[in-house]
Amino acid sequence: MFAQLRLTQFKAWKDTGSVALKPVTMLLGTNSSGKSTLIQSLLLLKQTVQSPDRTVHLNLGGDEVNDLFNFGSFEDVLHQAAEQPRQFSIGFDFDGETAGRIKSGKFDCTYGQTSSGSVAIQTLDLRTESRRFRAIRRDKGAFSIMVDEESMPRLKGRNYAPERSVALSADAIAELNQDGPVLEDLSLAIRRELESIIYLGPLRRKPERDYPWNKTKPGDVGIDGRSAIDALLASALLKGEEQSYVVNGVSRWLAKMKVADKLEVRQQGRSSRYELIIHRDGVACNLRDVGIGVSQVLPVLVVAYFAPPGSTIILEEPEIHLHPLAQAVLAELFVTISHERKVQFIVETHSEHLFRRMQTLIARQEVSAEQVAMYFVERDGKAAKLRVLALDEYGRVKNWPDGFFGDALGETREQARLMFERQQAAKS
Template sequence: MFTRLRLVNFKAWSDTKDISLRPLTMLLGTNSSGKSSLIQSLLLLKQTARSPDRTVHLNLGGDEINDLFDFGAFEDVLNQNDETPRQFSISFDFDDHGVGRISKGSFECSYGQTSSGSVVVQTLVLKAEGRQFKAIRREKGAFSILVDDDQSPRAKGRGYTPERSIAFSADAIAVLDKDGQLVEDLSLAIRRELERIIYLGPLRRKPERDYPWNKSKPGDVGSDGRGAVDALLASALLRGDEQNYVVNGVSRWLSKMGVADKLEVRQQGRSSRYELIVHRDGVACNLRDVGIGVSQVLPVLVVSYFAPKGSTIILEEPEIHLHPLAQSALAELFVDVSRERGIQFLVETHSEHLFRRMQTLIAKRTASASDTAMYFVKRKNKSAELCTLDIDEFGRVKNWPDGFFGNALGETREQARLMFERQKASGQ
């Protein structure tokens, strides 16, 4: 689980300062305020860490099949503030609750640009178990390796260039001798945390009438939810202890949302093609023939049960095309699945209904304020600004920004005023 994030000179952000990340973290704010940039920073590191080229410093994307996001060029990532240096940095802390050799650690990396336009690591800092290891870029592309508070480097040269932003080179590991194993374990722990990120974007594929099945389980659901149906087919058709686990979980939440009674995987005759059947009020319909809201929320529900335990699920606008009651139920989904499966949710949303239900769950003590973080993002001049919403044990927000969700009371008063004016004018 990621427990802290900080961005400096990254896209809309001059400096986020330290952002606390909890099992359930919600990002709210106006359009184009910078919410997505917070999410994208972790996606940038994930696609860099899984790059087939270990010498890459930062994978800005461009491969539509393998990359999560296309960041463009260095200039597109750098915050466009004339007063800042031409570098940006990303840092985070993680805690995997004792799953790996390194249970807690920190990552910080700053990036610059060469004269040829390439993005390069300027400084990589890894921390764990009270130790600190640095790789600092010097002249002509050489890197110095420093440990803890050492003023003199352990080594210096081109052979010590970091790999994929997160790892020290084999030469650096060797020169660190006994400390090399700790650095290697730390890099593996960081890579594992990044690999556990699962991202579902706001644009999801429309359903087909039927689907083939290759008799295997997909690796992930994809950023557009393209693998969600494959996950459902595998859940229903592959025998084992977890058969129908995903299908049953999805069905349960479709029912709680009031959009369906259950979901069924049905084979078409004796063919190798299958259809998804949505049951509601005694009527069975193909997924293609029901409202778009069902198909759009389906990947959200699938990934919640398909993601391996301990994953970090990043969601953008999970509420899209859902009616208010269903949007509210998403809050309960996140709380329940996070607790049940050890899943971390980072959610960007515009939904007042989702947010209000979270307040209620905190007030009911169904959700813990300590396990929940909510942030409001707004634009201030050229940079984004982050406001931590101060929520008490009764779910009340003490510092809610004015007017974001509109003014419901003010609208009611205005309607009443207009009604009285019309009645008076008509002599009623």
């Protein structure tokens, strides 16, 4: 699980400071304020560690098939008002069972631009609770490798350059002797943590009337939920201990949201094509024939049950096209699934209903304020500004931002004032 995130001079952020990430983390705020940038920093590292080119320092994207985002160039990523040196940094702490032999650690990397315009690591700092490894860029692409707090480099040379932001070369590992395996385990733990990220974006696929299935289980649901249906079909049709586990979980939450009673997978004759049938109030309808909100929330519910334990699920606007009650129930989904399946949720949302239900869950003591982090992101000139929403044990916000969710109380006062004025005018 990711425990902290740090960005400096990265896109909208001059300096985030240390951002605590909890089992459920919610990012709220105005449009184009910098919420998505917090998410994108982790996705940038994820697509870097998955790059087929191990020598790449940072994969800014461009491969429409394999990359999550195309970040453009170094200048597009660097904060517009960046100070000297013209560098940006990404850092995080992690703590979780996905890390293998290394249970917790820190990653910090600073990136600059070479004379040819490419992105290159300037400093890479990898730590466990007791060990520290640094790679520091020198002239002409050479690197010095430092271990712990030693004042002199262990290694120097161009063949010790970092790979995919999280690892050192095989030469460096070999020449570090007994420290090499420790560094290798740490790099593997960081890579696993990044690979465990599952991202679902705000734009999801429209439903089809029927779907083919090749009798396999997908690796993930895709950033637009394209493989969510395959995951449902695999759950319903593959034999094994987890048969119908995802389907039953999805049905349960659709019922709680009051958008359906249950979900059914139905084969079309003896073909390899299947329908998704939505049951509600005794009526069975094809997924294509019900409201768009059902098809848009399906990938959210599927990923909650499909993601392996230990995953970090990043969601943008999970509430899209849902009515207020269903939006509120999403808060219960995140809290319940995070606890039951040991997954982490990082959610970017504009939903007041989701936020309000999370406050209620805290007041009910169904989740503690320590298990949930809430942030409000706003602009301060050219830079994004992060406000930690301080909640008490009753879910009340102690530092409510101006215009957080509009001005509901102000609207009520204005309506009352206008009603009074019109009533007085009618009497005169």
